Amino acid sequence: MRNRLVGGRYRLGSLLGRGGMGAVWLAGDELLGRPVAVKQVEHPARAARVRALEEARAAASVTHPGTVRILDLVRDGDEAWIVMEALGGRTLADVLANDGPLPVEAVRRIALHLLDALAAVHRAGIVHRDVKPGNVQLCPDGRVVLIDFGIAYTVGAAVTPAEGFEGSPAYVSPEQLHGAPPEPASDLFTLGATLYAAVEGRSPFDRGDLFATMLAVTEATPAPFHRAGPLRPVIEGLLAADPARRWSVEQAREALITPGVSAVNVPMSKPRSRRMINA
Structure with a gap:
């Protein structure tokens, strides 16, 4: 070849x-x-x-x-x-496998980049559906790039999502497991799981067994936090089981750029409808 x-x-x-x-x-x-x-x-x-x-x-x-x-x-x-x-550098998954978990400040910077990228993806009427460490490229010039739109969903696309869920069981949202239509909030849940992995060094839901992993996702019960520090409220906000109560891009960004902001003092946005967010 x-x-x-x-x-x-x-x-x-x-x-x-x-x-x-x-x-x-x-x-x-x-x-x-x-x-x-x-x-x-x-x-x-x-x-x-x-x-x-x-x-x-x-x-x-x-x-x-x-x-x-x-x-x-x-x-x-x-x-x-x-x-x-052609992108240089390594995926976040490669970095975690070879170097271990990242410092809090490095993960905060990655989170801000990915939030901006997902905001652009959602404005285009797309749900990525596969946000995970293996699909985040960390480039030598500082770019943080979301890659692999292989199972992305676009409103009006000729191909509709397959029955059940697609992607990695440890990086899927509860509503995807329940067969709900793809929506931007699902990407934010998987972003939260990715950020947890980046700072803690492991998936928050991987239990080493497919059934146990899917049950942990369904219940949105992440493994204990040990290293996240000030990132914990943001990750917990993104990992809310109910999509309507899950943190939005704006809430997560505000918490990441404002010292001392926590899950209890970031105002909740209005409950999101199940429709695609195009603006």
Whole structure:
């Protein structure tokens, strides 16, 4: 596969990673002479190719430094390939696996970046649905980038969410497990789980067993806090079981930038409807 020319333009280099729907390769754009990342959709079914188009459209509809930029979508034979900017650095999951939990201040900065990115995603009418450490890229230039829109939901999309839930059991919201329609509040719950993992070094809900993990998510009962310190109220606000009482982007941002703000003195926003937030 290495050195293969895709779409008459993109020369494959090293394999960057592999997921449920395909593999991501570092490649060279031989037309413009720049590095890119290309995602190969390996499933041959037509539905998978349609899903790849929806993924590319979802990510491309968001213009924000905190989301991965989509550069092209090409067909090579029966295969669909999504061409993205090449990002340096490591995922948050890699950092946690190799270096351990991060300092509170570093997690606070990551949280602010991700809140801004999710606000832009939600304004575009999209729910990411897979916020987790493996989908957060920490770049050498300081960018914090939300990647992999593979199971993102867009209002009016040709592909509707599958029955049940998609994603990682330890990073899914209670309402997703109950089969509720995707909504921005679900991304905020999984952001809370991601921030917990960043500062505590482990998922708040992973119990080592699928059933026990899903039960912990359903009950929204995170593992004990040990290292979060001033981040704890923010994470707890994001991990509220009831989406209507879960902290919004604005509430979490205010608590992160205002010293001494806690869960009891950040005013609750009005209960959110189950509709998509487009503004």
